Amino acid sequence: MGQRILLNADEINIILHRLACQLVENHTDFKDTVIIGIQPRGVFLAERIIKILQEEYEITDLNYGHLDITFYRDDFRRGEKPLEANKTKIDFIVEDKKVVFIDDVLYTGRSIRAALTAVQSFGRPAEIELLSLIDRRFSRHLPIQPDYNGRQVDAINEEKVKVNWKENDGEDVVYLVSK
Amino acid sequence: MSELSVNHLLGIKYLNEEDIELIFKTADHFKEVINRPIKKVPSLRDITIANLFFENSTRTRLSFELAEKRLSADVVNFSAASSSVKKGETLIDTVNNILSMKVDMVVMRHPNPGAGIFLSRHVKASIINAGDGAHEHPTQALLDSYSIRERLGGVAGKKVVIVGDILHSRVALSNIFALKLQGAEVKVCGPKTLLPKHIESLGVSVETNLKKALEWCDVANMLRVQNERMDISYFPSTREYSQQFQLNKKLLESLNKEIVVMHPGPINRGVEITSDVADAENAIILDQVQNGVAVRMAVIYLLASKINR
Numbered sequence: 300m301g302q303r304i305l306l307n308a309d310e311i312n313i314i315l316h317r318l319a320c321q322l323v324e325n326h327t328d329f330k331d332t333v334i335i336g337i338q339p340r341g342v343f344l345a346e347r348i349i350k351i352l353q354e355e356y357e358i359t360d361l362n363y364g365h366l367d368i369t370f371y372r373d374d375f376r377r378g379e380k381p382l383e384a385n386k387t388k389i390d391f392i393v394e395d396k397k398v399v400f401i402d403d404v405l406y407t408g409r410s411i412r413a414a415l416t417a418v419q420s421f422g423r424p425a426e427i428e429l430l431s432l433i434d435r436r437f438s439r440h441l442p443i444q445p446d447y448n449g450r451q452v453d454a455i456n457e458e459k460v461k462v463n464w465k466e467n468d469g470e471d472v473v474y475l476v477s478k
Numbered sequence: 479m480s481e482l483s484v485n486h487l488l489g490i491k492y493l494n495e496e497d498i499e500l501i502f503k504t505a506d507h508f509k510e511v512i513n514r515p516i517k518k519v520p521s522l523r524d525i526t527i528a529n530l531f532f533e534n535s536t537r538t539r540l541s542f543e544l545a546e547k548r549l550s551a552d553v554v555n556f557s558a559a560s561s562s563v564k565k566g567e568t569l570i571d572t573v574n575n576i577l578s579m580k581v582d583m584v585v586m587r588h589p590n591p592g593a594g595i596f597l598s599r600h601v602k603a604s605i606i607n608a609g610d611g612a613h614e615h616p617t618q619a620l621l622d623s624y625s626i627r628e629r630l631g632g633v634a635g636k637k638v639v640i641v642g643d644i645l646h647s648r649v650a651l652s653n654i655f656a657l658k659l660q661g662a663e664v665k666v667c668g669p670k671t672l673l674p675k676h677i678e679s680l681g682v683s684v685e686t687n688l689k690k691a692l693e694w695c696d697v698a699n700m701l702r703v704q705n706e707r708m709d710i711s712y713f714p715s716t717r718e719y720s721q722q723f724q725l726n727k728k729l730l731e732s733l734n735k736e737i738v739v740m741h742p743g744p745i746n747r748g749v750e751i752t753s754d755v756a757d758a759e760n761a762i763i764l765d766q767v768q769n770g771v772a773v774r775m776a777v778i779y780l781l782a783s784k785i786n787r
Contacts, residue, residue: 367507385507419516
């Protein structure tokens, strides 16, 4: 099993700032926008971006939640192990809001498909956008594309993209792991 | 994630501590789900569940049905009163007929102890025991422990007294197993005639004086006197039972401490508990009912995830 670095800490930092900047470009004051991190790994990315929005763009009044998609997945009873749920925390209604989903890696698109269904439990959003740090293009099973994209990666199915965050894994780095 | 060590929920006796922890952790997520504007998840779209009730029930049956529907399972209901059981069909035949219509899971309440265990050995479906005679009622015990955990932050080390008709109560037996498994201290309290012989062998202590039992406990679980299961008279009169074993305001106020009051329902107001106590702030009777749906969703979800894998 080998791994090589796709993005190092500096590159990640530059990308995060660009993504935050792009969000501000489209959402300005975030008055009608809600940001939703997809559990479990999207939450770290979402919190980083929110930190930049708050500290560098002084957007303080942000609606932010996390969404767990476990109960909406399409592979229930198909895997080896039962699916483990995470906490959903959305204490606002998404009705008529612009929703931005944030997830670290966009791969088959099935998680986002599940998230699209899951978020309907909290109302009917005006629109939904997707922000991802890594886009594994050519691996999609569903017609889903990111609106904001950190880095496109060509990886074969046997390879795995691993995103590590300082607060959880000790360092900011993205690996491509081959089995 | 770990998974349940069992393929059926026949009784708490067959579970281990990790199973209970897993059920509670999963129930936490479902409790969040049932408090959403839209209280439903699509997890069990391709699962069909039969609710077989060979004995009357309102709360448990409704709770199971809601839990199943909030997981998007297809549900068929069956009650013995309107079925071919009356025409002499055996339990296995009844259930196999239902299963041949492609049912994946059976929730069953039955007046005979061990009916669920018997069924699990003879039919191909995941069985959940919703009460079998005076034996076990595992989901009730799980939701009771879940409610204690929610109110007091944990079950381990807590002192719980179960008051009333222990002899005929499946709730008592399942609760004793569940509470002991989680490290609580358990006492049973009631008239001697309604306390089974050798109950101490389950690791519980016995008290026949309600006031003393209440002074000892953190939680009092008040059970109903099950008149329908009594073939002989176990105490002189309901009035006398109430005088000795009723939880009322005067008794609670004499304790100099707050205790949590529970009741699995249905309540016989004025017999085992008075209205002012049942409706007071430290009674978590309606929390128990709400948690019942979340806990049953967790049990069904975890068992369903083991079907055909």
